[in-house]
Amino acid sequence: MAYTDPYSPSGTQRHNWIRLRTITMLRWTAILGQLIAIIVAQNMYNLQLELGLCYLVIGASVIGNLVAIFHFPENKRLSETENLLMVVFDLLQLSFLLFLTGGLHNPFSLLILGPVTVSAAVMSLRSTVLLGFLALIIVSLLAQFHLPLRTEQGFILQIPQVFVFGNWVATVIALLFLSAYSWKTANEMHMMAEALQATHLALSREQKLTDIGGVVAAAAHELGTPLATIKLASSELMDELSDKPALAEDAALIREQADRCREILQSMGRAGKDDLHLRKAPLSAVLEEAAEPHLNRGKDIVFEQNLETETPQPEILRRPEIIHGLRNLVQNAVDFAHGTVWMETNWTDDLITIRIVDDGTGFPPHLIGRIGDPFMGRRKSEKERKARPEYEGMGLGLFIAKTLLERSGAELHFSNGSSLLVREQKLKRGAIIDVIWPRNKIDAAYSELAQVTGENFRNAAH
Template sequence: MTQSELGLISEDQRSNWIRLRTMILLRWVAIVGQITAITVAQRMYNLQLELGLCYLAIGVSIIGNLIAIFVFPENKRLSETENFLMVMFDLLQLCFLLYLTGGLNNPFSLLVLGPVTVSASVLTLRSTLILGSTALVLVTLMVNFHLPLRTEDGFVLRIPDIFVFGQWIAICIALLFISLYSRRITLEMHSMSDALAATQMALARAQKLNDLGGVVAAAAHELGTPLATIKLTSSELVDELEDRPELKEDAELIREQADRCRDILRSMGRAGKDDLHMRQAPLIEVIREAAEPHQDRGKEILIEDGPGPGGENAQPQILRQPEIIHGLRNLVQNAVDFARTSVWIEALWTEDIISIRIVDDGRGFPPHLIGRIGDPFMRRRRSEGEKKARPEYEGMGLGLFIAKTLLERTGAELSFANASDPYQSDRSTGQRKGAIVEVVWPRALIVPIPLEIGMGVGENQPIKI
């Protein structure tokens, strides 16, 4: 599946989600806090501040907010550039106020973390790096360049140099750590959101195909009677127009086209029939249906079945759920993508469980990723050699996540392993030494309760068009 097919949202598109009103509200909160801090410092502690410049910096923020409120509509969403400029302005305005009020001697210097954290959460990596670098440079300059805090008597308030150095180190570390942490968490949340959306789309597509099959079957059934009438009438006309060859030829054409319509609808109805008794099928048939799209990709797919210890010989009938078919299909696709020549699908059943194991003769899963298999991480870009070796592979690292999510919804448990060391040099083809994926269901979850002898399968559900 490609990114366009899944409708995944890029990082640049996400940065356009932020409303201007949200940034305005955050700036009002900052403005109120700045005015409060300056007022308290002056009136309660009699600190001598450059009030003109301080109120000038705050006034610029107020004017910017008022312009944004009256000029732009309430539902405006900021572009990546507009978001970047707003956060950069807030960072510069805050650092200017800190310069006027003691630099790193001011306990509010930790607020420099705010704009950078916002950037790491909503902006692209490039914008975050620029803002983070700017913050580090400004904090470093404020160690030596700032206006001192003075009391009413002219006494300079400052902390010892070693504490200033510690404050600088703490802010720098916090800038790096909080930015990385915030960005990592945000990316994982976005990745999980995209993967879940892709899973829902895949399941909806499979369900839509099933629904379409039911509509086709209903159409074939409903059109059968009028087509039979057309054929009967045209056959009678053929018999009655023996003495008028030009009209008889037209009647024969009508009869032939009616037969053709009947054959087309019969084939469509057979492919799309969705009676209740078609909602379950033998285990091996469901596996074959899942593997069918990958049969002609140059790799041999071998299906093996048999009862496990204590299991009955008869092959179980399981539910033909879209989740099962689509999930198994993704697992088979992954095995075919990375196999060298062969893929084995082993089906096993007992009185309690049903198990499907998919094994290939490829290199296996990278050992450092086995613990992360099933997470919606984006795979690395393929080299030109890998593209030539697996031209059909267009995945984005979401295939296994989708398969795992869909199958777990049916009650399955999945496990991933390697049949041998993936770094082993002497690996021959045609042997089961690659990746192993095992899917195990409790039998009661996917095997329908058998009907009693003489009991019907129930009424078909009406199709709503």
């Protein structure tokens, strides 16, 4: 049982993270390091280098940076193709410089890992694979083809072939591992950021709805007395104007419109409760509120109370994250139930528990350990596609529900019931979600509302 994703993610492309200015600054640093390495090798160790070609290669990077600085704005963000071309240029420039200075015999050959590893964190998988494949080819060529490093006396500086082979193997393994690690880590961080943003938007929307409901309910409560006064006065006018039909008809119209205003306010909010009272409600009422949008979707939603104690039902905080999180779980269950969803409530002196069970096929066993991860997609079978062609689950809804409910202090457990029972018996055999709170986390008796709403001062004023 996965979740239909109501929050469309923007994808996994990350190329627009990098500004051109960042690339140019890194390139200036590399240019400075290359110049220092060549100067030290020539003046301190008297190595015979092809200085003209070395400076030509470094000059190409300088020209590229100058073109980027003067031709593009500083805040330009690179596209996927532009980012790839920039990194390929840096990789080729470094590779040619290594070719001129000993290939894999040069200890600075490890720097070839830099462009590939860094780009893996900001580019797509296709670009990362392409760049990694190019780097592997370059490293293999540098192991065989390069200009040797010579001392002032003409001696060639080189390490034994077994160490050259070891450097090649180590570089190849590092390229594969670091690239995959960087790409996977950055990809998960990006997906988590998108999922948290969707969670924030969902919570903000629920908070706004809750605030609007409180304002409407408070308005209905405050307007109740003047509307009752208008209704009473109009009734008295109707009695006094019984001998004047025209005026009596106007008084009747006033009374009718007052009744209509009261009905409108009652339909928009909960009359008789002020905004403080709307901040808490009985546990069953909150559960029914969360399930309300899914009551007419062709599935039976059964509310049950399995009491382990004789203590009265607790009043809990009507926090937006609790309502929205439970609503997501209910939608999830209704989407995949064959016909019935059970919502069980239970409480003790220390815990408040809500269990949501359906009679569907349950969670895929191989995904139970990953439930709650964002964008947890999987390939659907042909049978699943025909049964639910509109369904495109990504796991984001369950992630939002889990995040919001855990934010309220809950602990969630996902499991499956028995799959051996027949569907016609309407038995609880599908997915099971247990949401467990320490009672002091959501029980209104433990919050400031227990003191604030002890007496309804507004009603006393009327």
